Amino acid sequence: MATKNALLRPEDFGVTPLEGRFGVRIEGIDLNERDDDGTLQLLSELLFMHKVVVLSGQQLEDERFVRFGHQWGRPINFFKEDHRGVVHPELIRVSNATTVPMEHRDGAVQWHNDSSYDEVPASITMLYCLQAPDQGGETLFADIVAAYDELPAATRDRIATASAWHTMLGAPAIEGEMIDKMIAPPWGRYLHPLAYPHPIVPGRTALYTSATAESIDGMDYEEGRELIRSLRRHSFGPRFQTSYKLRQGDLILWDNFSVAHSATPIEYSDEPGKFRLLQRISTKGAPSFLPRARP
Numbered sequence: 001m002a003t004k005n006a007l008l009r010p011e012d013f014g015v016t017p018l019e020g021r022f023g024v025r026i027e028g029i030d031l032n033e034r035d036d037d038g039t040l041q042l043l044s045e046l047l048f049m050h051k052v053v054v055l056s057g058q059q060l061e062d063e064r065f066v067r068f069g070h071q072w073g074r075p076i077n078f079f080k081e082d083h084r085g086v087v088h089p090e091l092i093r094v095s096n097a098t099t100v101p102m103e104h105r106d107g108a109v110q111w112h113n114d115s116s117y118d119e120v121p122a123s124i125t126m127l128y129c130l131q132a133p134d135q136g137g138e139t140l141f142a143d144i145v146a147a148y149d150e151l152p153a154a155t156r157d158r159i160a161t162a163s164a165w166h167t168m169l170g171a172p173a174i175e176g177e178m179i180d181k182m183i184a185p186p187w188g189r190y191l192h193p194l195a196y197p198h199p200i201v202p203g204r205t206a207l208y209t210s211a212t213a214e215s216i217d218g219m220d221y222e223e224g225r226e227l228i229r230s231l232r233r234h235s236f237g238p239r240f241q242t243s244y245k246l247r248q249g250d251l252i253l254w255d256n257f258s259v260a261h262s263a264t265p266i267e268y269s270d271e272p273g274k275f276r277l278l279q280r281i282s283t284k285g286a287p288s289f290l291p292r293a294r295p
Helices: 037-050 064-072 144-149 155-158 221-235
Strands: 015-019 024-027 052-055 092-093 124-131 139-143 162-164 190-193 196-198 203-208 214-215 241-244 249-257 259-263 276-284
Touching: 024 259, 037 052, 052 064, 052 276, 064 276, 092 249, 139 144, 144 203, 144 221, 155 221, 190 196, 203 221, 214 221, 249 259
Parallel strands: 024 052
Antiparallel strands: 015 024, 052 249, 092 276, 124 249, 124 276, 139 241, 139 259, 162 190, 162 214, 196 203
8 A cells, every 4th residue: 555645656556447338446545645646646537538436445534525525626515505514515415315305306317417507517526425225326427428429420510519508407308317307496597518628638529418408509499409309318328328336435536528427216215224325526627736727
């Protein structure tokens, strides 16, 4: 095991692929010991290469997790105040407790990119697992860069300069989603390009629809909705997916400009073996440790 602030070597940790098309699991890096820029730059290289990274075996106090989150960008204060941490509002509580109101249950069972309903979307999201159920609770990820790359040339040309209006839960639902069953809170509308150039990784473009893409700017409303639905069915098809079930002590990070994600329905229970408790941090902007981090 490498000592704190010593240069991390390949033999100090292990990297194994996740099941599916992309993503890796990293073992042997203790974030209580490793917070130097060199380690974080290595992790960012793995994240931007593999799009999803799981750091296993973590034991993080809230303060340590919050500090780690701040190193990856500007943490978001979630719009649902009752989900925020009291001491650390950057921490977002995710659980399947029976006290969760019915209207808030399975609220993430739709393909989305975090904060796509904002003027500036989230760049990186991380979930830290404090408790995990024995069964269920998988998170699905879809490679929206591969989805863009595999579009027919005519479709890429059609959307090359197109932008979609995004608002909370505004997208047309596709199979398996719960968008149409949820009540969206009042929200603004913001334009994001359908072919989204990655703000950190040069030359990478993603097919950006999310659960918030309501209509296409300058296009007939219904025609735009049908195009969005078609693009969403393409983006989130099985061939672009990876699934991961968080275990206790896992910290998972993903690149919101390279993947979309969806929760899977879960039983709401306080019973041991069924209860799940996660802490989430989503950030905007580039990590502070990158050599040319943007403001």
